[in-house]
Amino acid sequence: xxxxxxxxxxxxxxxxxxxxxxxxxxxxxxxxxxxxxxxxxxxxxxxxxxxxxxxxxxxxxxxxxxxxxxxxxxxxxxxxxxxxxxxxxxxxxxxxxxxxxxxxxxxxxxxxxxxxxxxxxxxxxxxxxxxxxxxxxxxxxxxxxxxxxxxxxxxxxxxxxxxxxxxxxxxxxxxxxxxxxxxxxxxxxxxxxxxxxxxxxxxxxxxxxxxxxxxxxxxxxxxxxxxxxxxxxxxxxxxxxxxxxxxxxxxxxxxxxxxxxxxxxxxxxxxxxxxxxxxxxxxxxxxxxxxxxxxxxxxxxxxxxxxxxxxxxxxxxxxxxxxxxxxxxxxxxxxxxxxxxxxxxxxxxxxxxxxxxxxxxxxxxxxxxxxxxxxxxxxxxxxxxxxxxxxxxxxxxxxxxxxxxxxxxxxxxxxxxxxxxxxxxxxxxxxxxxxxxxxxxxxxxxxxxxxxxxxxxxxxxxxxxxxxxxxxxxxxxxxxxxxxxxxxxxxxxxxxxxxxxxxxxxxxxxxxxxxxxxxxxxxxxxxxxxxxxxxxxxxxxxxxxxxxxxxxxxxxxxxxxxxxxxxxxxxxxxxxxxxxxxxxxxxxxxxxxxxxxxxxxxxxxxxxxxxxxxxxxxxxxxxxxxxxxxxxxxxxxxxxxxxxxxxxxxxxxxxxxxxxxxxxxxxxxxxxxxxxxxxxxxxxxxxxxxxxxxxxxxxxxxxxxxxxxxxxxxxxxxxxxxxxxxxxxxxxxxxxxxxxxxxxxxxxxxxxxxxxxxxxxxxxxxxxxxxxxxxxxxxxxxxxxxxxxxxxxxxxxxxxxxxxxxxxxxxxxxxxxxxxxxxxxxxxxxxxxxxxxxxxxxxxxxxxxxxxxxxxxxxxxxxxxxxxxxxxxxxxxxxxxxxxxxxxxxxxxxxxxxxxxxxxxxxxxxxxxxxxxxxxxxxxxxxxxxxxxxxxxxxxxxxxxxxxxxxxxxxxxxxxxxxxxxxxxx
Numbered sequence: 001x002x003x004x005x006x007x008x009x010x011x012x013x014x015x016x017x018x019x020x021x022x023x024x025x026x027x028x029x030x031x032x033x034x035x036x037x038x039x040x041x042x043x044x045x046x047x048x049x050x051x052x053x054x055x056x057x058x059x060x061x062x063x064x065x066x067x068x069x070x071x072x073x074x075x076x077x078x079x080x081x082x083x084x085x086x087x088x089x090x091x092x093x094x095x096x097x098x099x100x101x102x103x104x105x106x107x108x109x110x111x112x113x114x115x116x117x118x119x120x121x122x123x124x125x126x127x128x129x130x131x132x133x134x135x136x137x138x139x140x141x142x143x144x145x146x147x148x149x150x151x152x153x154x155x156x157x158x159x160x161x162x163x164x165x166x167x168x169x170x171x172x173x174x175x176x177x178x179x180x181x182x183x184x185x186x187x188x189x190x191x192x193x194x195x196x197x198x199x200x201x202x203x204x205x206x207x208x209x210x211x212x213x214x215x216x217x218x219x220x221x222x223x224x225x226x227x228x229x230x231x232x233x234x235x236x237x238x239x240x241x242x243x244x245x246x247x248x249x250x251x252x253x254x255x256x257x258x259x260x261x262x263x264x265x266x267x268x269x270x271x272x273x274x275x276x277x278x279x280x281x282x283x284x285x286x287x288x289x290x291x292x293x294x295x296x297x298x299x300x301x302x303x304x305x306x307x308x309x310x311x312x313x314x315x316x317x318x319x320x321x322x323x324x325x326x327x328x329x330x331x332x333x334x335x336x337x338x339x340x341x342x343x344x345x346x347x348x349x350x351x352x353x354x355x356x357x358x359x360x361x362x363x364x365x366x367x368x369x370x371x372x373x374x375x376x377x378x379x380x381x382x383x384x385x386x387x388x389x390x391x392x393x394x395x396x397x398x399x400x401x402x403x404x405x406x407x408x409x410x411x412x413x414x415x416x417x418x419x420x421x422x423x424x425x426x427x428x429x430x431x432x433x434x435x436x437x438x439x440x441x442x443x444x445x446x447x448x449x450x451x452x453x454x455x456x457x458x459x460x461x462x463x464x465x466x467x468x469x470x471x472x473x474x475x476x477x478x479x480x481x482x483x484x485x486x487x488x489x490x491x492x493x494x495x496x497x498x499x500x501x502x503x504x505x506x507x508x509x510x511x512x513x514x515x516x517x518x519x520x521x522x523x524x525x526x527x528x529x530x531x532x533x534x535x536x537x538x539x540x541x542x543x544x545x546x547x548x549x550x551x552x553x554x555x556x557x558x559x560x561x562x563x564x565x566x567x568x569x570x571x572x573x574x575x576x577x578x579x580x581x582x583x584x585x586x587x588x589x590x591x592x593x594x595x596x597x598x599x600x601x602x603x604x605x606x607x608x609x610x611x612x613x614x615x616x617x618x619x620x621x622x623x624x625x626x627x628x629x630x631x632x633x634x635x636x637x638x639x640x641x642x643x644x645x646x647x648x649x650x651x652x653x654x655x656x657x658x659x660x661x662x663x664x665x666x667x668x669x670x671x672x673x674x675x676x677x678x679x680x681x682x683x684x685x686x687x688x689x690x691x692x693x694x695x696x697x698x699x700x701x702x703x704x705x706x707x708x709x710x711x712x713x714x715x716x717x718x719x720x721x722x723x724x725x726x727x728x729x730x731x732x733x734x735x736x737x738x739x740x741x742x743x744x745x746x747x748x749x750x751x752x753x754x755x756x757x758x759x760x761x762x763x764x765x766x767x768x769x770x771x772x773x774x775x776x777x778x779x780x781x782x783x784x785x786x787x788x789x790x791x792x793x794x795x796x797x798x799x800x801x802x803x804x805x806x807x808x809x810x811x812x813x814x815x816x817x818x819x820x821x822x823x824x825x826x827x828x829x830x831x832x833x834x835x836x837x838x839x840x841x842x843x844x845x846x847x848x849x850x851x852x853x854x855x856x857x858x859x860x861x862x863x864x865x866x867x868x869x870x871x872x873x874x875x876x877x878x879x880x881x882x883x884x885x886x887x888x889x890x891x892x893x894x895x896x897x898x899x900x901x902x903x904x905x906x907x908x909x910x911x912x913x914x915x916x917x918x919x920x921x922x923x924x925x926x927x928x929x930x931x932x933x934x935x936x937x938x939x940x941x942x943x944x945x946x947x948x949x950x951x952x953x954x955x956x957x958x959x960x961x962x963x964x965x966x967x968x969x970x
Contacts, residue, residue, distance in 0.1 A: 029066040031059060033078040039096040055090040059083060092121050099123055099131030100165045104140060107149040108159035114149075137296050138169040139364060160273040163191055163266070166294035171266070173293035173361075175275045179282020182224055183290050184270070188262040189223040190337050190349060195255035196226070206250035214325040218351035220291055220337070221284065222325055230256060289357050291335065296362045298336040300347060301355075301393050310334060310347065313391030318345035326350045355395040359388055366390050373403045373410060375418035377426060380476025382411040404474040411474040421461045425476060429483065431494040442501045447529035448514035448570065450641070454506045464500065468493055513570030518549055523558070523708050526550040527568070531641075544658070546641030547571065550649050553656055553669055554676045554703050555710035557729035557924075561662040564644040565635075566607040573598050575642050579616060582634040590626035597623070650676065651705045663922075670926050673729065677712060680705055681727040684714060689723035692745060696802040697738075701727050716741030729927075736928040738799050742806065743789045746813050753818050754781060760822040761829070768829035771836045773865045784828060786871040788820040789813060824875050831882035835865060838885045841892035853895060856906055857888055860944065877938075883952060884941055890949035905947040912940055912963055919967055936966050 011023060037052045054062075059076065066072030076083065094102070103114050111117060114128055132149065135141045140155030151159065154172055161168040167187040174183035189195075196213075198206045213229065215221035230251070234242050246253040267277065292299075300310030300318060307330050309319055318339060320327045326334065329352070337349030359366060366388050373384040384403040388396035404411040419425035423436050442455045473479050486493060502508060518525040528548045547567060551559050567575055576598035580591055591597045597620070604619045613630040620628045635643070640660075647658040648665055656672060657665055666673075678685060680703045686694065701712040712727035713734035723741050728734050758766075774780040792813045793799065800806040842857055864881050866872070873881065895902055916936060923929060942958040 023065070024069060026066045027070070027072045029062055029072065029074040031062045031074055031076045033059065033076060033082070037090070037096070038093075053078075053082075053086055055087045056083065057089045059086070094119065095121060095123050095127070097127075098134060099127050100134040100138075101131075103128070103131045103149060104135060104151075104155065104159050104165055107141070107151050108156065134297075135165065137362075137365060138165055138294060140165065140169070157273055157275070161266070161269055163187065167191060169294035170291050171270065171275065174282070174287070174290040175270075177282065177286040177290050178278040178280065179286045179290055180270070180275065181277050182282045182287045184263055184266050185227045186220045186223050186287070186291065188259055188266060189227070191262060192258050193252075193255055195252045195259060197250045197252050199250070202250065209249045216325055216329055217331070218284075218288065219324050219326060219349045220288070220351050224287075226251075227259075288335075288351055288353060289361070291337075291351070292353060292357055293361050295335045295337065296358060296365060297391055298339055298347070299353070299358055299390060299393055299395070300334045300336065301395075302330065302332045302334075311393060312339070313393060315392055316345060318347050320350050321346040321348045324348065324350045326352060358390055358395050362390050362395075366395070370401075370403065370406055373407065373414065375414045375424060376400075377419075377424050380419070380425060380427075382414045382475065402475075404478075408472070408474050412469075412471065415474055415476075415479070416462055416465045416469065417458070419476065419479075420465045421458050427476065431492070435494070435496045438496055438498060438501055442498065444529060445508050447531040449507075449509045450531045452531070454502055454508055456501055456503055461496075461501075464496060465494070509570055514568055518564075523555060523710065525708075528647075544640065544645045546643065546645060548645040548647050548658070550647050550653075552705050552708045552710070553648050553650055553673050554680060554705045554712075555708055556648060556666055556669060556673050558710055559646070559662060561644075561646075562611055563608075564646075564662075565612045567642065567644060569607075571642065572607060573602055575638075576602055576616065578638050578642050579612070579633055579635070580620075582637045583628070583632050587626060587628055587632055591620055591624050591628070651680075663924075666924060667926075676705065677703060677727050677729070681712060685725055685727060687719065687722065687724040689716065689725060690748070692803050692806045694725060694803075697725075699801060703727065718744055732930070733927050735799060739790065739793065742793060742799060742809070743786055745806070746789050746793075746810060747785060749810060750814055750817060753821060756818050757821045757825060760818075761825060765826055765829035768833045768836075769825065771832045772828075773835075773867075773869070783868050783870045784821060784824045785817075786868075787875050788817060788824045790871065791824070791875045792816050792820055820875075824870070824878070827875065827878040827882075828870060831878050831885065834882040834885035834889070835861070838888040838892065841889050845892065845895060849899075850895070852906070853902065856909075857892070860888065860941075861885075864941075880938070880941075880955065883955075884945065887945040887949035887952040890952055902948065908960060909940070909944060909947065912943065912960060915964075915967065916940060919970070930970070932966070932970050936963060936970070939963050939966065 009025075011026070033053055034051050035054050035058065039052075063074035063076075066074055099114070106112075106114055106117065114131075115125070132141065135149070135155065138154070138158065140152060140158050142150045142152055154169070157172045158165050158168040161171060163171075167190060170183050170187055171180065174180040196206070196210050198210075210226075213222050213225040215225060230246075233245055237245060243253050245251075246256060270276070297313040300312045303309040303311055303317070309317055312318055316339070318336070320330070320334065320336075321340075324347075327350075331352035333353050333355050334347065334350050335353050336347035338347075340346050340348060367390075369387045369389070370384040371387070373382055375381075376383045379402075382403045383400050384406070386396060386399045386401045387394060388399070420432070423432075423439075425432065439455065446452055446454045469479070470482060473482050514529065516527055518527050526549070528550070530545055530548065532545050549564060566572060577594045580588065580594040580597060583591070588594075601616070601619045601623055604623070605615055611630075613633050613635070617628045617630040617632070620626060643660050645658060645660060646662045646665055648656045648669055650656055650672075657668055659665055681701060684698075684701060697714050697716075699713070701714050703710050703712045712729065713731050714725060714727050715734040715737040716723050717726050717728075717737045718724075718741060723744065726737075728737060761769075769777075769780060772780050774783060793809065796809055796812050800809050838857075838861070842854065845854065864873075864884055869881070870878070891902065919936075920929065920933065923933065939958050940963065942954045942956065943960065943963065945952050945954050946958055
């Protein structure tokens with residue numbers, strides 16, 4: 001620039017043009033009227049470089065750069081009015097810079113308060129405050145002084161180091177963390193201009209050369225990498241070679257020398273204040289922690305909405321400078337060596353950090369807020385969520401901390417309320433479990449009486465504990481320590497009595513009205529009470545509203561819903577009232593008011609000795625004269641709590657199923673009951689039986705499960721090609737299975753008599769037997785043989801339960817089998833002849849108008865002559881079957897002349913059959929039907945005879961009314 005030249009040149013200069021430096025040959029100056037002025041922002045707390053209009057003095061300086069050696073011209077690119085309006089001089093440096101270093105040195109020298117120092121032009125009070133704030137951030141001054149700045153031990157060390165206070169703070173912290181060597185290098189690098197050059201004409205080449213020093217996590221480590229490289233090369237190369245190396249790799253040699261000199265000077269200064277280099281290299285994390293100590297207000301948290309932007313101190317928003325090695329990775333948390341405000345706020349010299357580093361270093365700066373204090377059972381203490389902010393940046397968003405040291409009074413209250421009153425505490429203290437048991441007892445009284453006014457409220461319980469526990473007990477640990485001392489002398493100090501827990505004047509229900517155990521003379525069953533009307537809306541696994549009874553699954557067959565419909569004595573008056581309210585309105589009006597009628601009728605009833613509905617209807621009729629029938633009541637309209645809940649449990653007490661319909665539960669759990677009975681009867685049950693070689697069968701067997709003893713019935717059952725000894729749930733099932741099994745054994749052990757039986761039949765009988773519905777002759781013979789054995793067994797008396805009894809029966813059967821078989825097959829031949837005649841007549845009415853008749857008769861014949869009908873109905877029914885078939889033939893013979901009469905009769909029969917089917921459905925499907933119920937089915941067949949074939953005699957007088965009466969009696 002200073003060399004002589006012949007051609008015109010254009011010199012682009014910055015503020016250097018305002019100095020006294022004279023460049024020869026300058027004839028023209030073009031003044032844009034602006035400059036980047038270093039100015040401290042009191043709002044963002046950063047040193048800014050905004051473009052501002054220059055002052056008149058600066059403009060005159062620029063104009064003076066031309067015409068120094070000859071006349072020149074200055075061209076100003078702004079109006080003269082603009083020039084006249086500008087300030088005469090540029091603001092002094094002290095009014096637009098951070099004053100931390102000045103304040104630090106003044107405090108070290110003892111010049112007094114900075115506000116009273118006689119500056120030529122005093123700095124703004126906000127800048128003074130910011131300088132003091134920075135020193136407080138660096139822990140250089142004591143925060144408890146208001147007017148006089150008093151240095152801390154750290155502050156005195158910072159004042160002794162002739163560098164920026166932030167860098168000095170890093171060096172002091174580095175001594176503690178044994179990484180001084182590395183931090184000195186980085187601090188020196190931050191004090192000078194970057195030695196790495198990026199000329200415009202070789203920018204890509206320079207970037208490639210400098211890339212080997214880059215550290216993706218930290219620009220500070222990039223400085224360190226460059227330093228180490230240069231030191232290694234300097235040792236190996238001569239001075240000129242090293243200079244040429246720097247030039248070829250775009251590194252400014254003079255700045256490197258300045259960097260090295262500054263590091264050397266810092267080492268010397270550090271030694272004078274007692275800061276010495278460690279013997280080992282520092283850890284990378286410790287290096288960054290040391291650097292962070294001077295950059296606490298330069299911490300940034302990644303913005304959730306914009307990953308490229310960071311939120312910093314005092315809600316400042318900045319971005320990582322694109323030239324940074326950390327720019328692409330965009331860490332969640334960063335610290336910046338410098339925040340520069342140009343076109344926007346940029347962070348330079350950036351490194352990734354962990355927020356907990358800042359919390360450790362900024363203990364004197366962070367603000368802590370606590371929310372949601374609550375008792376935590378696992379910790380046995382009160383905890384809250386802590387939010388830690390550093391200049392508004394949440395370095396800890398939500399951390400669980402012990403709240404006892406923060407608010408002991410509230411912690412004590414929460415401990416008493418939730419741990420002791422609400423019982424949310426895992427402890428072995430006997431008083432705690434004693435009080436919980438007492439509270440449950442009183443709560444059970446509330447469930448029984450269905451009201452919530454017996455147990456004292458939580459405030460009363462709180463006062464009970466509050467009056468006895470000292471103020472310094474705020475957690476489970478504190479309580480254990482106190483109670484260990486107190487319980488020796490006063491072990492019952494914290495034990496509540498029943499009177500303590502029952503409200504004054506409360507009417508508690510009696511154990512007679514609301515027993516805990518249901519006793520019916522056979523087995524005790526546990527009762528439980530729940531007062532929770534909302535329970536009906538919840539799942540079936542929850543405790544339902546009302547009374548629940550636990551029935552062991554092995555005893556399920558011994559329980560009948562009618563046993564429990566009266567509920568318990570304390571609930572019967574309410575039950576009677578509710579039953580009256582289910583009556584149809586015309587009837588109900590005759591027995592109102594329901595509460596009064598219930599009180600009148602209850603003493604006249606005998607609960608448990610008769611069904612509820614017939615007894616209640618009878619007594620209401622007697623009391624009021626109203627025509628009330630038991631069918632007028634509608635138990636399904638009863639409130640949920642007035643219908644017993646049956647809870648079926650296994651041996652361990654675990655609920656298998658529960659509900660209001662006991663019969664449905666029986667069907668649902670029948671397989672599980674069989675499984676449970678088998679598991680409890682392993683000492684008696686066996687399989688693979690082919691002969692009576694197991695001794696005697698006991699009539700009953702006691703099954704013990706869950707503290708309850710129930711009666712089982714040992715019997716033989718067929719399982720595939722063998723028998724098994726099993727325990728069943730009813731005597732009827734025992735007899736039915738044993739009868740079938742004895743038949744199986746006799747058929748297996750008796751010799752074949754087929755040829756002898758056939759010789760007793762004439763040709764007509766043999767022909768008639770060919771008209772059977774059996775699939776084959778052997779099936780016919782087997783069916784008759786089984787029926788014959790059943791007849792012999794029935795005539796021989798009770799079924800055998802001993803081996804001796806069975807062997808005696810076998811001898812009887814062997815002597816009677818031929819004659820019984822011959823009789824069976826002769827009677828069957830007669831019956832099949834009648835069936836064949838009926839089928840021939842049925843085949844003649846094919847017109848579609850008789851389709852309903854054909855379907856009715858086909859259904860009847862299927863019942864009478866279905867598979868194994870001889871064994872199913874028995875030999876004694878064969879003559880009746882023939883009579884029923886003859887009646888069918890008579891009906892078919894007169895059907896065309898009496899079509900309407902037949903249709904009316906058929907409708908009556910169908911109604912009775914439907915009622916019978918509904919009655920059958922009320923009995924357990926896995927047990928044999930009672931004989932009385934089977935007899936009703938044969939009464940319906942006799943009714944058919946009397947309805948459609950009056951010429952055929954019936955076995956006895958029968959009518960629809962008689963059938964209904966038999967059903968009612970059953």
